[in-house]
Amino acid sequence: MEKRIDFTSGKIVKPLLLFAGPVLLALFLQAMYGAVDLLIVGKFASSADVSAVSTGSQIMMTITNLISSLCMGMTIILGQKIGEKKASEGGKIIGSGLLMFMSIGIILTIILPILAPQLAGIMHAPEEAFELTTTYIRICGAGAIVIIAYNLIGGIFRGIGDSNTPLVTVMIACICNILGDLMLVAGFNMGTAGAAIATVGAQFISVIISGILISKKELPFETNLNMVKWNSSIIKKILFIGTPIALQELLVGISFLVILAIVNAIGLTESAGVGVAEKVCAFIMLVPSAFMQSMSAFVAQNRGAGKMDRAMKGFKSAVGISFLFGVFMFFLAFFHGDILAKIFSNDQEVILAGADYLKAYAIDCLLTSFLFCFIGFFNGIGNTTFVMMQGIIGAFAIRVPVSFLMSKWEPVSLFHIGLATPCSTIVQIILCFICLYHVRKKWNNQSNGNNNLKEAV
DSSP: OOOOOOTTSSOSHHHHHHHHHHHHHHHHHHHHHHHHHHHHHHHHSOHHHHHHHHHHHHHHHHHHHHHHHHHHHHHHHHHHHHHTTOGGGHHHHHHHHHHHHHHHHHHHHHHHHHHHHHHHHHTTOOGGGHHHHHHHHHHHHHTHHHHHHHHHHHHHHHHTTOOHHHHHHHHHHHHHHHHHHIIIIIITOOHHHHHHHHHHHHHHHHHHHHHHHHTTSOOSSOOOGGGOOOOHHHHHHHHHHHHHHHHHHHHHHHHHHHHHHHHHHHOHHHHHHHHHHHHHHHHHTHHHHHHHHHHHHHHHHHHHTTOHHHHHHHHHHHHHHHHHHHHHHHHHHHHSHHHHHHTTOSOHHHHHHHHHHHHHHHHHHHHHHHHHHHHHHHHHTTOHHHHHHHHHIIIIIIIHHHHHHHHTSSSOOHHHHHTHHHHHHHHHHHHHHHHHHHHHHHHHHHHHHHHHHHHHO
């Protein structure tokens, strides 16, 4: 049988790290997957191509994160069933979820290519890069069903405590994407279109190969075609947990798109600079992102087992480890952002613009070690409505207004605009501490009530 991690007994830090390790590596490869497009385009194409891939990939990333977050509903339900020792119900959950997500994929595959020019216009894509941005969105949008299948595989296996299978899936996609970019962008000079084709093609190949490998795995529950049914009860549960996470992710993604649109309106160099910085950010935020996903699985299992004290200990350990990495990333991004930006561009002006924006993200590195672990914790206990609310407040009450005001501060500085992100994170952390206080108070009251009931009996 495949080795899966049981978080409900034994040591806390070791199994958490064993699970987080493959998640971290998978996220690294996923970041590489997205970065390779910009890296190769930056070296072998124009600044207009860099801007187009930057804007187009940000839109597709928002959609991908939306689906991935919605899939978290299934991940959490599977984790809770494992904790409750009811893993046999997993096949029905996956069967219903598969139908739901494939339906969403078909819809997106139809509408995204149609709406590509409108999306590029909303993003204020620079005139020189408008058509290229539209092309990128059309090609990637046509492969939306493949993108969903790719993310679905990872969500299912993280839910059952297996973080190695998603790692293999991402590894295959990353290798194929690198080869595809080198052939189409560097070899055939296809620029933006080549990068988009390589992205979708790599995920398609990954899904096919991963499907073959998964068919040979022994799962903790039975799976067959008869379980692929539209079970309204299961789908409602997936949506009940996943929708708040997805809505929060969507709105947060929109807030970053708004910031990118503000920057795009400033000029092509600034647009390309922020695009470069966003790709660097995907790497410097890897550790807190890994612990966010790991915390969801860890806490979901312990909630199912009724071991909330253990869940809290895991949360504190994750914050501590994540913060140590955050300090290192702060110094790297704040003082050496130009070196990091240079990886993705040869244009000195773009490099300086990217480094300026990265200084703000460096500050956020210190803060996300708390926020991301909080989000993983609250997702794990099923309190996804709060996760949604704090994300919306941070995005639209803080991040968007601050970035807009900073864009009017003369002389315009990408560092000042970027400060909107750590400002938002601070407010979100405060909200998380308040929520945690009330959640723990509720647990204590329930525990005291159960003890009193036992004494009365």
